[in-house]
Structures are given as C-alpha cells and as structure tokens.
Amino acid sequence: MNVYDTKNIRNVVLLGHGGAGKTTAAEALCYISGAVSKLGKVADGNTVSDYDKEEIKRGFSISTSVIPIEYKGENGNIKINLLDTPGYFDFVGEVEEAVSVADAAIIVVNCKAGIEVGTEKAWELCEEYKLPRIIFVTNMDDDKASFRELLLKLETKFGRKIAPFHLPIRENEKFVGFVNVVKMKGRRFTQFSDYEECEIPDYSEANLKIAREALMEAVAETSEEYMERYLSGGEFTDNEISEALKDNVSESAIVPVMMGSGVNIQGFKALLMAIERYFPSPDYGECVGVDVSSGERFVAKYNSQANLSAKVFKTIVDPFIGRYSLIKICTGTLRPDTAIYNVSKETEEKSGKLYVLRGKEAVEVSEIKAGDIGAVAKLNVTQTGDTIALKNAPILYHRPKISKPYTYMRYKAVNKGDEDKMSSGLAKLMEEDLTLNTVMDTENRQSLIYGIGDQQLEIVISKLLNRYKVEIELSKPKVAFRETIKKKVEASGRYKKQSGGHGQFGDVKMSFEPSDDLKTPYVFEETVFGGAVPKNYFPAVEKGIAECCLKGPLAAYPVVGIKAVLLDGSYHPVDSSELAFKMAATLAFKDGFMRANPVLLEPIASLHVIVPDKFTGDVMGDINRRRGRVLGMDSTHGGKQRIMADIPMSELLGYNTDLRAMTGGIGTYSYEFVRYEQAPAEIQKKEVEARASKLENNE
Template identity: 70%
Template sequence: MMNVYESDKIRNVVILGHGGSGKTTLVEAMAYVTGAVKRQGRVTDGNTISDYDKEEQKRQFSISTSLVPVEYDDIKVNLLDTPGYYDFVGEVEEALNVADAAIIVVNGKSGVEVGTEKAWELCEKYNLPRMIFVTGMDDDNASFRQVNVTLNEKFGRKIAPFHVPIREDGKFVGFVNVVKMEGRRFTEGSDYVEGEIPDYLDKHLSMSRESLIEAVAETSEEFMERYFAGEEFTYDEISSALREHVIDGSVVPVLCGTGLNAQGMNALLLAIQKYFPSPKQCKINANDLSNGELLRLDYDCTKHVSAKVFKTIVDPFIGKYSLIKMVTGVLKPDTAIYNVNKEEEEKAARLYVLRGKEAIEVPELHAGDIGALTKMNTLTTGDTVALKGATVVYEAPKVSVPFTYKAYTAKNKGDEDKIAGALAKLMDEDLTLKAVNDAENHQTLLYGIGDQQLEVVVCKLMNRYKVEIELTKPKFAFRETLRKKVSVQGKHKKQSGGHGQYGDVVMEFEPSGDLEKAYVFEERVVGGAVPRNYFPAVEKGVQECVVKGPLAGYPVVGLKATLVDGSYHPVDSSEMAFKMATILAFKKGFMEAGPVLLEPINTLQVTVPNQYAGDIMGDLNKRRGRVLGMDHIPGGKQVITADVPASELYGYSTDLRSMTGGIGDFSYEFARYEQAPGDVQAKEVAERNKEN
C-alpha cells in the first residue's frame, strides 16, 4: 500500500530533456534513494521502472510517459518521466497538462542540446516553474561550468547555480551548496556530510555565487539597488526570495549529481520539497458548459469530486488504465463517476496509483494527486469526470498535429479488421497517431509526428497484437483537367437478335474555369435530335467518367460538357445506350483536349532559428517551393511561409530535423491545385500505366 497524501504534501513534477540525457536514469535513482525500489535498474539492462514496454527496452529510450511516485520525508513526488525524442511529443504534452513544475535534465558531457531548448520552450508555454539538473557528473568529460555558461547565454539571468561539483582524482566526491556556501561530501550513495570547500574551487565558486546573487537581485527593485550598492544579502533573504521566485519562474536553480550512482538525489528531492509548488498553490483552467464561461479554479479537497483524464494506457496484458489528476474533492472506491463530456455514468470500483507498470491500490485520492481508474469503458484522454449534474470541463491536453504520413497495407490478407482494432487501441493511447482511409486513392494512411514513431507502431502491432503491416510511400491526390475545347462524336451501336442498342451523341468538352467542381453539364440540342428523356443518361455518363480520368486514373475537375447533337432510334435507343455513347465521346475527347495533371499544393510554415533560414530556403527551392514570406518571431526565430507541392513534402520531417539538428518545426495545410510540370506528369502517367 502507499500512504494517502493531502494536497499540500504533493508535488507533480515532469522530467524533460534531450533524448538520452539521463531522465529515466534520474527517476530510477530517486526511486532507489527513497526506497521505492530495492535495486537500481539501468536503461542498458532494460530493467528500469519507467521503461517497462518491450519496445523501450529494445531501443533503450522512452517512448511513452510513465508515472513514478516516490515518497520523501513527508511528501509524495509524482514524477512524470517523458520521452526525449520529438516523435513522441504527444506523450510530453499529456504530462505537461498535469505537471505543476518541471526538472530539465542536462547531460554534463553533452551540455545544452536541442532537446534542452525545446524543454525550456515548453516550460515557458505552460508557465511551469523549473529546475535544471546537470547529470553525469561522474564522467571525466562532464563540465558543470560550461553548462552554466551556455544556460546563461541562452536563457539569461534567471539561471541560479545552487551547486558547484567537487571532484578529486577524476571522481565526483561532493558539491558546494552555493546558497549556504557550505561543502558537502558524499558518504554512501546519495547521503552526504558537511565538509571543507577546496581552495581550487574559489574562482568557479565565486562566479556561481555571483550568478545566484544576480538572479536573486533581479527579483525586486530594492534588491537590485542593494546589489549595485555592493551590499551582501543574508541567507534568510536569499532563501525566501528563492522560495517565492522559483515558483513564479523568475529564478531557475541549477543542481548537479549523477543518476547512475544516485549521487545528488537527496539534495534534488529536498529542493523539490522546498521550492516547487504543491497543487494547493496552483490553479487550473476550466470551462463551464452551462454558460460558456472560462474559469480559474483551485485544487480543493472540500468541494465535490472532479478530475481530468490526461492519459490512457491500453495493454493487452494489464488492461486499460485511465490516468487522472484529481482537481477537487476526495475520490474513494465504488464511487459512481459521471463523464461530463459524454454524459454517461460509470462506477469506479477500485483506485490505483501506478508506478511504472505496477498498479498499487489506494483507499482514496485527494485533490491534486495523480492516480488511475481501470476498466472504465467510456473514458478517453481529455475527458472530465465528476459527480452527476456537473457542468465544468477541464482543459484537455493540447497535442501536436501529426503531419508525417505513409500508406500502410496488411501483410496478410484478411487481417484488415484485426489491424483496425489494434490501431484503434494504439490511437487511444497516442493522440498524435491517426489512421485515415483515403478512398479516392484506394489507400489507408497512417499519420504521426515522425518516421520513428510510425516504425514503433509497426513493431507494437506485431509484438502486442500479432498483426503485420507494411509502410510505403503514399499516392498523392492528383487531379486531371483539360486545356482546349473539342467537339467529338460518340456512337454506341450493337445489333444482337431482337432489340439492338443505339445511342449517338455529339459533345463539346472545354475548361469550365472552376477547379472546385468536377464538371458542369449543359445541352444545346436543336430540333429534338436527342429526346429530352435521354439527357439525364448523358449526364450520368459524364458523371461516371470524371471519377477516374483517362490520363492517369485521377478524378477530373474543371470540365464543362455540352451535348450539342446526336441521333436516336425509336426502338433500339435506351438510357443505357446513351450513357455508353457519352463514355466513348468522353474518353476520346478528353485525350484530344490537351489533358493535364494538377497537383495538390500545400502552404507550409517552417519555424527555425535564424541561422538555419538560408538552408531551409535553399531546400524549399529544390522541392519546387515558392517562398511567400518570412516573419521574425521572439527567441531569434523565423517563420518561413511557402507554397510547396504535396508530393515534395514526403519525408520532410526527417530532412528538416537533420538540417536543423532537430529544432525546426513545421505545419502545412492544403491550399489549391496547380498544373504539374511536364516531367512530373510524364512520370505519374508512366507509373499509373505500369499499375494498370
């Protein structure tokens, strides 16, 4: 069993940082130091609490967010261990939706990386208090000083070093507490005793102390004046300024340690307890459905029960868990819970807190805590649960839109239904995954944030659900149209004992000027050459033909078809015969009317730091893109807007990441159709002919 914690004794902390910086190892170390696990697991051994999924163990990095609650002193810290690779950003966004503070993990050897900057941007966006933990200090090549210099350059004077590492004979043996100006020496594991401050640290320590005092001075005008007057601050002044301003994000402490040897964990947990807010000090956004008002609410145990579902786990072995963050009230087992979004009631039989994949039953959950409900059929990520009659809905996680896609097919015929069911479960878990049926091009598409995520989906389908799919390059939604006006005759004549078939039309085909519509049909028949009752059959022929054009089998747009003449037979003519005659006329006429392929054009927006703008523009030119504009935005970035053919954006997420070291971002939307260049048309027609 796990103890039950009141709102003010809870800390909800998301762990962010670049892929491979040591987040999962840090969480494992905190779990070990607090006694949540008896033995510290390692990512390389595949036995950590967080990375319990087979895919994570195989690849040795986190794919989904996992929850690891640890108990320290008299508080409970709900650690949300998130993936560092950008393909799995949806998982990070779900965790940010319920976190009250963040630890950004930086590897002391690799230093500040793209993922560090992304983590900082997310904290700014979600307004989260944060600390930076520099890990890997046991590595000879780790430089805490260099990390601090870079952090100061990138993020300004908020950066406040709380620690300076002490190294002896290439080993990490302790640290200086810069706030108290006292030395600390490790005894066993994360435990430490007070010790001397070595002389050789004087220069480094005075620089760090200066940074810390500067960050404190920045928090008020009175402090700023005293700082410039050369006055010293007392320990109590520094401590209370830090308590107040770490919470509002205007001071960002930097701590150090090593996850692998679990050193520095006690100091980190103490800082979490002391400086990070409890839910009691936080507010939450909500929407009142009864009057459409936006509300800012407190986490409050005295009100009726309400909570929000921020994540769903669907595991073939352990079942479905809906992870919730309690907002108001105290939830107990066997409570009838009302899903406000879906207006349905279900019973929450048991309550759990999850630690990795382990479900620990609890007697109650208080406002601000994170727990899990199981076997709740109607609950999906983003739902609000409360007591019947409630009208307040909490903000659902805002998840990134997926723009990378591939076509997928079942490897084994007959597996389609199984695949659809398995994908539905994966989409419940991962909101950035979308399966789309593209009926027009007879293909099924899988959308995600990046190629790596789609690869993981293929593996999960195989390992979890025993179905195999193949990913291929999708067909793009070209269109066909014509450029000239032509007049053609179509005659359908068959004689076979008894009634024959006779239909004869003269049609004019020309551009209609409206590419939004497939066709416009008119008739100018003089003197009843074709009786009126056959006009609908002629239009039906046109209607059938535009679905699949004669050039490359794509839908036809922008066509005007006019029936001008023809002839009929009083006995042998029929609607069917006139439809067939029209089809013959269409196939012949369309190919004589200067047929062209139109390609879909997307308006693309790429957001990159200024130094990459030139590379991006050069690359867009290669993709036949037309740059429409460049806008400078805060943070030394630019948004480049360009029109680019959809087919040229295939694989763009991978290319953009390699061009920008992973920091570039993009989105696009369909703009219009434009005539495809001759070489593109020739290639497409040849490919379609090969298929047929």
C-alpha cells in the first residue's frame, strides 16, 4: 500500500446500533474502492472486518477493525482508514478506542428500524468528541422503509443540524436511485453504486425545494458576503456551495443524510465522494498532550516534519495473527527499526517492521506519516493508551476514555491444573480489552472477573476455550458481609493445659461493646488494676482479639465495630505465657460475641442511574424492589435524569441486564461502595444457614 501525506488521509469511524449494517457498509466500501475483489457477507462469515472466530460464529462485530482503502477522488488519491466498530453495548470499550483516533464518523442507520438506542449513543459520542459526521441510511431496498418518516424523526431528535443531501427515487416500489440535493440532479443506479444522470421525479419536487432551501441557508451563513447575496436572490456556484458545506460539516454545524443499500451495494460511490469532499483530514484538528520535559501543555498540528509522537489506541493479541500495537501518528514520521521511547512506561523499544492492518491481513509499509493509522508488531512493553515518542522530545497524550466495568462474576478453571493457562489467557484478553478486569478477592477466597455486560463475559469464556484451550466456569460471587455486635457484655476466658513439665495458663475477664466505628475491626483497651494480668501479656490478649476479628463466630465473616476492654484476670508465675493469654482472649471473645446480639452487616453502594425521563418511574420502582432507597434525582443533558440511590451490593447482581431491558438499552449506571448497614433479619438468617453448611463442607 502507498504511503499518504496527512492532507490525503481520512480517519472515519463507523458507528450505529448492532445490526444496522456497519460491517456490510464497510465491506461495500472495500469492494467499490477495489480493496477486495470479492464481496463478503456477514452471514457467510467472510467479511474483511469480522475475521475473529467468535464474530463469524455469532454474526456480529466484537472488536474494532481497521480497514484502509484507497480512493481516487477529485483531487488525486486519498487513503480512508475505516474503523468498523461493534454496535452491541457490551463492547463499548472498542468503540471508545476507535472514536479517540477518528477525525470523522459515519452513523449507519437502518431505514426500516429507524432511530435505535445505538444511534443515540453514536450521536452522543460524536458530540462528546466533536466529530464531524454523516448519517448513512441503509436498507433502502426494503419496500417498507420510509425515508421521509426517518428524516422527520432525525430532525426531531437531533435538531436543525440534520440536512438531507439525498432524496430517494423509487420505481414500482423499488429503490433505483436518488436525487442529489446539492447538485439538484437525479441519479439512477446502473451497476452497484455506479449511476447515470436522470430526471428528477415530480413527487420529489416539494421535498427537494425544502431540503435545498435549508442547504442554501447554511451556505449563506458562512459569510456576510454570501448572506447578502442570498438575501438579494443571488445564486452560489457549485464550488462555493461545496466549500461552504465542507466548512459546515467539519464544524458539525451540518450533518448530511445520505442513503444506500448494503445488500445491493448502492450509494457507496456517493458516500466515498462525500468522505473525500466534506470530511476533514487529520491536520484540520490538533494534537493535545503534555510536554514531559517542561510539564507544559503541548498543542501541535498533525505535521510529518516534526519530532515523532504517536498514541497507541488498541492492542491485538491473537495466537493466529500475532501481537500488534495499533497507533495513530500525531507528529513526525515513523519508519521501521526506529528506536522509540515509551513515554508512559519510561522505557525504550525498537519499532521493527511497520504495517497497516486490513482486518486480519497485515500489509507491510515503508513509513507511516502524521495523521495516519498503522501497526507495530511485537512491542514488548507498550500497551493500549501509551504514548511513544523520541526520548529527547517526550510528549504524553491522554489515554482513551474507557467505560468502567460494573458487571462481575466469580470464575475458576474447570480443570485444576489449568490455573496458569487461565491466568495467561486472561492477561492477553485484558491487553486487548480494557473494559475487562480481574480481581482477587482474598477475603472471600474467590476470583472475580469484571466486564461491561454478561454477553462480553460469555465471549471471554468462549475465547479462552478456543484460543488458549482452557475451560472456565462463572458463578454467582460471594458478598462481603461483616459481623458486629449490638450490646455490651462481659465474658471470661480461661485457658489451662497441663501436659508434664511447664503447663499453659491464662485467665482474662473482658467486656465487649459496639465501638460505633464500622471502618475499624476493633478497639482494644485495658483497665487492669494491681497487676492481675502483667503488662507484658497485654499484646498477646490484643493479638487474640485481632485474630478472632478475621473470622467472626456468627458466619466466619470479618468482624468490625468492636470495643474490647481487658478488665481483670489472673496468671501463674510459671505456667503463664503469651500463647496462653492469646487463647484465653479468644475464648472470651467467642463467648461474649455470641451473647452480645451479633448481627450481619451488608455492603451498601451509592448507585447513580442515568435514564430518559420516561423511564424514571420504572427504574425507581425496580430500585425499591431491590431494597434500595432513592435519595434524589436531577436533570442531565439531553432530557435525561440522574437517579441517586443507596442499594445493597448483593442486589446489584444482574442489574445491567435488567436496566437494559427496562430502558431499551439506553440506561446507564455506576456505583461505588460507601458503607456497611445491618442486613434485614431474613437475609441474615438465610446467609448464616448457608454459610454454616459451606463451612461444614470446608468450602
């Protein structure tokens, strides 16, 4: 593949709801541009971007794929780096990585399905990252697809930015072409996306006039001269219209709506022309980071002549295609076998060979210039989010903003000898997917795996089995309960043991009461008078209490909020020892604890749920059913509400799936642990009984 200058590059991310047709659109663009000679299909499992076994098996995208295509445009050849992203919400991290390096977006909308949750999320991402965008309406070949109805919904949802650049031409209820609103000409498809000029149908005239007027208003608003000409009834040249529209699209003031059919490969030639004409090259934007040598903010245009700096936005660790670090060059030019400095890790590596990836195919290139996306193989230290640069000019860029995972399950290897293979496989999967995380919960002796949703975790299991030949199983995680007491008691503990020679003797009298500090296991004090217990045994008594607090008498959970006071006791000048007093304190603790009205405490989380207004009632009702307490609600952007509540952590298991079901997938949530509270009596009883049976079975 040829090397391209910054001004001839377009980095375009494909966004949209799952099943809207992004991968089909990417395949059509590959075919039309000549990147592939045979058109693949999702159903056949032979598309360029969905090459992973899991994607082929399931029929949808799981990872972001980079698909570089070359297109001969009006002003010479350009390179378009298509970033085909997953549409299902469990793989949002892949989308966020792609968006962080894109300079523009195509939001794919299925005309028949209309505006879906994924459409709204795609729009919100574009707004957040200030990405210019085109809405490409696919599935126009479906005779039940109403473009006019969809256009009204788009205008209602997203406002006056929406500008139809195309209107459909149908004959005998079949999609046969489109009206180009910008050029005021009809286009009839001949073969695939090729077209010939045709008459504009009479039925399009009314809508065409409205659409054209809106475009001309947008053109007029780009300068005072144009506005004066427009108001005086003057016309604009094609070149003036094109330039003005490019400015508007680049500034996201206008969002063109175009159309086609992925199945029939219609409309994609026009889309390629629009990408070249209206989307900005990388040098339209800026690289913003930190100059590590001075600590000052660094801002630069994408410039191939400057010192090298690049950000690693994705890592691929695949046993079949190898390990690649996907990078976007921000400044300078990267060449093979270059000594590069990982600014994030403060270490040097060598770049080796350079590639551009087209799906699973790695095409070797001689260099990668500023603004372009490429790949470096076999970097040992470099990971997603790192910045690479020259050691004498260290620049650090912000890491991609990745969603935090809140869905978690307990996991373990099915075969006991597979623990090492499991750990190694999970580590490689976590390198690829930053929304995947594992935590060792030593307290409950369980390993936890975190992800965005259940589907993602299910695919992790499948990948581990297929890629790394290790079988794991998921189960419901244990909840980290705590034990405490509710009243004050006094208790004695005497440890006496005679076995020939020196014996063991320790005797204590203690009081136990709530300390009202549930963050601390225990507070230890002593009020012994007259040397009934020598001072040198006080630490042993405290050690006995400390060890008891690790595993409480009620259900073997850690103890918190205890105040233990050593009141009195007795000792033997020969037989007493630290061990004896530690054991005596243990006996006193166990006796006193069970008489002091022991209770189980459950962890409480602060929950924030963001949903559209219409779902607030359902969500709050569900929170109440989960024993939660709604604390308040406030408005956020886009007509949404943030619901704040306290809720037991145990009730959040499965919440992700239920919230999506309630809100059609648009609701989001986050939570964090805040404190412990006494669990209801029925929960305590159930947990103590369950725990007792587990302890008997030595689990």
